[in-house]
Amino acid sequence: MYCLRTENLTKLYSNNGIEIPALKNVDLRVKRGEFVSLVGPSGSGKTTLLNLIGGLDMPTAGKVFIDDRDITGMSERQRSDLRLASIGFVFQEFNLIPVLSARENVEYVMLLQGVSPGEAQQRAVETLAAVGLQGLENRRPNQLSGGQQQRVAVARAIATGPSIVLADEPTANLDSETGHNLVDAMRRLNDELGITFLLSTHDPMVMDSTTRVIRMRDGALLEEV
Amino acid sequence: MALFLRIAWRNITRNQRRTFITLAAIASGLAAIIVFFGLSNGFHDQWITNSVRVYTGHIVVFAENYRDERNLNRAISDVDDLTARLEVLPGVEAVTPRIHINGLVSTARNSAVAVIRAVDPVRETQINGLRERITIGSYFEADAHRQILLGYKMAERLNAGPGEKIVLMVQAADGSIGAELFRLQGIFRLGAVDLDGSLAIIGLADGQDLAAMDNKVTEAVLILDSPNDVATTAGALATELAGSGYEILQWDELMPQAKEMIGLSNVFTYILLVIILIVVSLGILNTMLMSIMERTREFGIMRALGTRPAQIVRLVLLEAVCLGVLGAVLGVILGIVINGFLGAGGIDLSRWSGAMDLISSLKPIIYPTIHPGRIAIAALAAFLTTLLAAIYPAARAARLSPADAIRSL
Structure with missing residues (x-):
């Protein structure tokens, strides 16, 4: 059972009338419970692929299936609802809503899902504890270190019980120890809770932590390592 | 709704200088309208008082x-x-x-x-x-x-x-x-x-x-x-x-022509109200657009998390509601204070009493009077103007492509 599947996924960017292929006929399958890293040089199409999988951008051709539902034919609102229900995101930096505390950032997505405020608060505290942030729940993003902010983003990404968490170079702006700890935390969530992760990275240390490594170059998938 | 209201309120309190400028624009525009209403009412009341005493x-x-x-x-x-x-x-x-x-x-x-x-x-x-x-x-x-x-x-x-x-x-x-x-x-x-x-x-x-x-x-x-x-x-x-x-x-x-003159004068007052509100709305539009542009990435993140476009619209409009309510309250207070200040001594128009002669003046001094109904109309108009001015910025925020928005820093 694949929680993520793409078929012939292609994305062309138009620049002054010249079409530049960012992604070429990508066929990718990720099974539930996998911990996958996507590696490749800058400009190889990692971010474009993650954006298309998350429904943040639309492909020029091809399809994306999340839990066997084709998201490329969905309306903007349907894709919003799908992201809320099935996809967690962690970006490189500045992931959090700055006017909300760590706990409120995690609560935000649950409240959008219609979870009661009391339950959302309790689950947010538990999830923050699971990524090692107990005691920092009421801090605003600007009162947290970069690593702590990324942990809040991970906690928020898993709080809704998604089918897959997409992380676009989550450790790129962290020192190696902090990055290592963050990946460890994700790895633990994968082991203990069976949450599926797909993360892009340049970092060999991150690659080593994942169970599967997919290489990309010039918008295409190369071999799997 | 409570969630977005909380975020909206924190958003308007986070850039206090910009919020202050926006509120000042709304409040001073509204206060100007209220003062003008007061003067215009005072003028009409004085006119009626003078006219009825010598005519009818x-x-x-x-x-x-x-x-x-x-x-x-x-x-x-x-x-x-x-x-x-x-x-x-x-x-x-x-x-x-x-x-x-x-x-x-x-x-x-x-x-x-x-x-x-x-x-x-x-x-x-x-x-x-x-x-x-x-x-x-x-x-x-x-x-x-x-x-x-x-x-x-x-x-x-x-x-x-x-x-x-x-x-x-x-x-x-x-x-x-x-x-x-x-x-x-x-x-x-x-x-x-x-x-x-x-x-x-x-x-x-x-x-x-x-x-x-x-x-x-x-x-x-x-x-x-x-x-x-x-x-x-x-x-x-x-x-x-x-x-x-x-x-x-x-x-x-008994004096229908006097009533018509007052009606006409009221029309001019309302035209002035519309002009002031247009100027105020342009100011609000400008600051709201600036605030939206600065938060482009934030809106992208919110969209990525599954926030619907309509919910983004709601958030921006709620920010306008907060600004509109605060601006209206401040404007009403400011307007009443200025009216009270002018009302204490009255405004002596005797310098122009030649013009006042035409409308039978006994006292060429105008005392601004405040009619609560008119203050309510002006406050409501200022509030709705703020809301209207936020519609375009709200639509822009909702239409942002999440992928592009997240790329912008």
Whole structure:
């Protein structure tokens, strides 16, 4: 059972009338419970692929299936609802809503899902504890270190019980120890809770932590390592 | 809703300088509107007050059917009883009987058509200060008999001065021509061009003699404590006098042109309101767009998390609601304070009192007055303007492509 599947996924960017292929006929399958890293040089199409999988951008051709539902034919609102229900995101930096505390950032997505405020608060505290942030729940993003902010983003990404968490170079702006700890935390969530992760990275240390490594170059998938 | 309201509130408190500038724009625009409303109301109130005191009164009671043909036989016969009943009504400041008839005013050399007003000299000067308006000669003496006051323009036309003999001619109630000799006691200047050129004032008993009216008068004039109570008091009067054979008219029915002028002036006030609000809305639009652009990445993140476009619209509009409510409250307070400050001394327009003469000024000082209904209209308009100005920024925020928005830093 694949929680993520793409078929012939292609994305062309138009620049002054010249079409530049960012992604070429990508066929990718990720099974539930996998911990996958996507590696490749800058400009190889990692971010474009993650954006298309998350429904943040639309492909020029091809399809994306999340839990066997084709998201490329969905309306903007349907894709919003799908992201809320099935996809967690962690970006490189500045992931959090700055006017909300760590706990409120995690609560935000649950409240959008219609979870009661009391339950959302309790689950947010538990999830923050699971990524090692107990005691920092009421801090605003600007009162947290970069690593702590990324942990809040991970906690928020898993709080809704998604089918897959997409992380676009989550450790790129962290020192190696902090990055290592963050990946460890994700790895633990994968082991203990069976949450599926797909993360892009340049970092060999991150690659080593994942169970599967997919290489990309010039918008295409190369071999799997 | 509570979630987005909380985020909206924190968003507007996070850039305090920008919020302060936006609020200042809304509040000062609204305060300007309220002050202008106050001045305009004050001007109208003063105008009405002045006009009713020299022309008609706030409310006038006629005998039923009198006005159709101006038949003096149908005038009010029991005026003392009527006056006594009207004086005790709440909100009534003064009641005075008058006779109005058209007639001819002549000296030995000249003559002119005039409106002849017969009055109770004591009551009349109480309502319009006629005694102080005498510029040449003097007011009626006590127990005056066959004394007449003329407007200064009329006196000029007749080339008449105090002490001069004046003959009044009218068609009397019995159909005969009534003519009596009077002596010019004084010349008045009411400040109303038409009255100063056409009005001749005599004592009530002399008027009744002249027009063979026995003890009748053509009307009872009421002055009220407040011009805002005209409709209520007229209603109370209608109840009090029901079935007694009287007709009750309000000042705006007797001076429809004055009412129209006020209506026109109100139109200009509302045009000014719209102009001010357009300027304010452009300011709000500008700051909201700036705030949206600065938060492009934030909106991208929110969209990535599964926030629907409609929820982004709601968030931005809620920020506008917070700004609109705060701005409206501050604007109302500021407007009332400025109005109160101006109202304490009034605004003296005597420098331009030539213009005021046209509309019969007794006092060329304007006191801004605040009508709560109008403040509510202005505050609501300012609030809705803020909301309207936020629609475009809200739509822009909702239309951002999440992928592009997240790329922007």
